[in-house]
Amino acid sequence: MTELDLLYSEVEEDLRSAVRAVLADRCPPQAVLARCEGPEPQDTGLWRTLAQELGVVALQVPEALGGAGASLRETAVVLEELGRACAPVPFLGSAVLATTVLLAAGDRAAGEWPALCAGGRTAALAVPLSTAPDAPFPLGVRADAAGALTGAVGSVADVPVAGLLIVPADGPAGPGLYAVDAADVTVTARGSLDLTRPLADVRLDGAPGRLLVGPDQAEAVLWEALLTGAGLLASEQLGLAEWCLATTVAYLRERRQFGRVVGSFQALKHRLADLWLDIAGARAAARAAADALSTGSADAAVLVAVAASHCGAVAVRAAEEAVQLHGGIGMTWEHPVHLYLKRAKADQLALGTPGRHRASLATLAELPAPGHGRLPRLPHV
């Protein structure tokens, strides 16, 4: 096990301040709320700002390709801030999932970087958002010898604004990851639990695809992308949970009932203290996962499973507590806490549920499930 760095560097804190300032200006909660009912739930203008002014949409892309040449640790810090703001931008789909595949594709993806790094185009990875890293390679799309793709994928994140799709498909020589222009497929928007990260179904009817990663690497690269996504999503969940706690604490310091500030009641104080404790754990776990992913540690899979299962549950609890402790106002549409509840619950299902990640620890940590054959048989009567 290599030495983990669980703190934030000065560079990371500066990055956080810059991103937080832009998000405070460009997507305060009321603006996110107003946008998510409109025709464009995702904010492409904000995306271009993040790309052009902050350079954060291609953080871990090497500078030679037009990116910032940073590490996944910095990408994780950006996700913390995007989670805190519940920002409606396709960062997870484009800057994390699709980018990981494109970086692994090497020269075959070279032509994609200028538009992606400049923020003029985003990409999406065409798998159901609920796909866990250790799920079997998806075979719902078939590629013929000429590279034409046919099939369907449901519940893909960040598709409506994407110009480029990365599609896992079963080709003549085996599984592959293909680049497909979004204009060549049929995208049908779905109603999504998370209003700020819309989902869509994708149908391909002989869409022209370009092979990015062939059969020898496709499964490993897809696994790496999903593992990276699940590990960094923990940072988004951390930021989301922190917003919920801070907002709830602020409300309970103002709200009065029974002649007292509500936050002075011990029953509520203890719930918030427990939540704070779980969030302190979430910060350590999310940092550990980001650090292990950025160094390519052999321990990354374990730390991602730990972070994903812990942070996913903590974010949901933070949002549920926020709704409950805001009382009636927490149930209203006008208060933004429901955006966080919806994002938290969807995030909990995204890239593997907590239970799914714990199950993968059974193998990784050598804690095997009971073997059916070993259970004693009941005697025949």
Place this chain on the structure above:
Amino acid sequence: MTTADELITLTAELLAAHDPAATDPLEFLRARFDAGLAWVHFPPGLGGLGAPRALQAVVDAELAAAGAPDNDPRRIGIGLGMAAPTILRYGTEEQKRRFLRPLWTGEEVWCQLFSEPGAGSDLAALATRAVRDGDGPDAGWTVDGQKVWTSSAHLARWAILLARTDPDVPKHQGISYFVCDMTDPGVDVRPLRQLTGEAEFNEVFLTGVRIPDAHRLGAVGEGWQIAQTTLNNERVAIGGQRTPREGGLIGILAETWRRHPELRTHELHQRLLQGWTDAEVLRLTGERLRQQLAVGQPGPEGAAAKLAFARLAQELTGLEVELLAEQGLGYGDWTMSRPELVDFTGRDAGYRYLRAKGNSIEGGSSEILRNIIAERVLGLPAEARSDKDVPWKESAR
């Protein structure tokens, strides 16, 4: 400022002058203290060199590699973790020189006379009285009262003691802090048998105990503020330790699981995986706290580490008893004994289950720790207190 390289040189010199293999362990520890390598962040002459605290790890690693004896910090934990930092901050030069060296070497064990039957979580309600007698160089105090839950009192040479010196002022203001000589004839230590069957704690009856004024720590009436130093250090000490993955209780449980496929059920498997994840998250939280301390940015995670540990320990030990099934129904030995330290790993599952119940009570109950987090970290209002501005002798008890 002392650097890591300088410490390595000093450690090598200590080892050269006192070969661990040929030196009496106590002599070695004394020499280590005198070389300033006991706790490097303490001042010169008091076991340290005024070096950054983080560099202690460098010294410890060098000495461990050379097979040097250690002072068994578990056995003398109250002295190291609570008495020493308080004496360092509030003691006179004379007190520091008298107490710190034998405390660190383990020659003198310390205990803590804080809690009372009527003052547990509400520690400031304590009723043990210290009345001043005499004047001038012979001035001293006569102490009467009863203390409880005192670990190591039957082994201790010294105690840190809180006693009420002014009943006419509100409860937090009338307390003073003393060093009590446990060999004084007025000190009566009686074992207090616990639900594990063991007597790890004691009741301590103080009857006419004479404490010279030179053994008062800090000013008269400032005992409560000084006690905060002691209690904060107690909690930080818990979170600052480094643990490997599967260190402690989860390791015992995981090994049992691996060795006994016949005990596995699906329901226990789910709980085991949850417990393993929780243990790893707690380990990473502790590691993050340690890294923060090392670069001088202590976070509030220290106060919470104990709370999280108690919750996890109770979950894991309960799970272990269930997993062991038939064997979990047994219990090693109910005979009363007087253990020198709490050892979770060397005992059977039933003991661990029962002893872990104390983790959420001792050293600040989980409820009190939640109040501390809510009030000091989250900034929520304090509990309403009816006795805060009332003279202690008039408060309801």
